[in-house]
Amino acid sequence: MNPASAFVNWADGALQVPGLQRSEKKLGQLTGIFRDHQAWQKLDPETIVYRVWWWEPVVPGTEGGLFWGLTEIQPGRVGNEYFMTRGHWHVIRNRAEFYVTVTGSGKLLLTDRTGRTWAEDMTPGSLHYVAGEVAHRIVNTGDMPIRVTACWPSDAGHDYEVNEGRGFGARILEEQGSPILVPAQD
Numbered sequence: 001m002n003p004a005s006a007f008v009n010w011a012d013g014a015l016q017v018p019g020l021q022r023s024e025k026k027l028g029q030l031t032g033i034f035r036d037h038q039a040w041q042k043l044d045p046e047t048i049v050y051r052v053w054w055w056e057p058v059v060p061g062t063e064g065g066l067f068w069g070l071t072e073i074q075p076g077r078v079g080n081e082y083f084m085t086r087g088h089w090h091v092i093r094n095r096a097e098f099y100v101t102v103t104g105s106g107k108l109l110l111t112d113r114t115g116r117t118w119a120e121d122m123t124p125g126s127l128h129y130v131a132g133e134v135a136h137r138i139v140n141t142g143d144m145p146i147r148v149t150a151c152w153p154s155d156a157g158h159d160y161e162v163n164e165g166r167g168f169g170a171r172i173l174e175e176q177g178s179p180i181l182v183p184a185q186d
């Protein structure tokens with residue numbers, strides 16, 4: 001039997017894999033994502049909002065393969081809007097994805113092609129099936145980092161047009177200390 005070459009630490013989702021990929025997004029890179037542009041401009045653009053680590057056991061674009069990743073979003077807000085990922089569609093629109101919350105708490109914001117938008121509660125152990133044709137974004141509504149494990153098809157691709165064109169149909173805002181889903185006016 002051959003030893004495994006890849007490991008997940010289930011306590012924090014950390015990956016130990018060959019050729020670990022990584023990226024980070026700072027506030028200054030998240031142009032036009034948050035509703036309150038003035039509040040965004042006042043914050044330090046070097047602030048890290050989220051990091052992603054992932055494993056590509058096959059070349060991106062390979063049909064029939066899978067990728068595995070971990071996203072960590074810091075706690076914080078721009079105005080009254082919580083830190084979140086950019087959010088995307090998959091380029092091949094029918095490609096689905098699994099998310100599992102490892103630590104922290106948040107909301108998974110989902111928008112389908114008709115613009116219908118809803119949110120699922122993310123809490124340690126929550127397992128989310130993101131169906132194809134559904135744009136997805138993770139929002140950290142807690143006061144500690146949220147860490148989310150994901151598994152998605154290697155040919156899915158990422159289409160961030162959801163931010164520039166018809167966006168998510170709602171935003172998650174803090175009101176009196178709690179997250180609320182507010183229909184987007186922008």
Ligand code: F6R
Nearest residue numbers: 052069071085086087088150152
């Ligand atoms: C992969 C996926 C996640 C996100 C990650 C960062 O399909 O959904 O790995 O890519 O949570 O979010 P985005 O890509 O929206 O910046």
Ligand code: MN
Nearest residue numbers: 090097136152
């Ligand atoms: Mn995805």
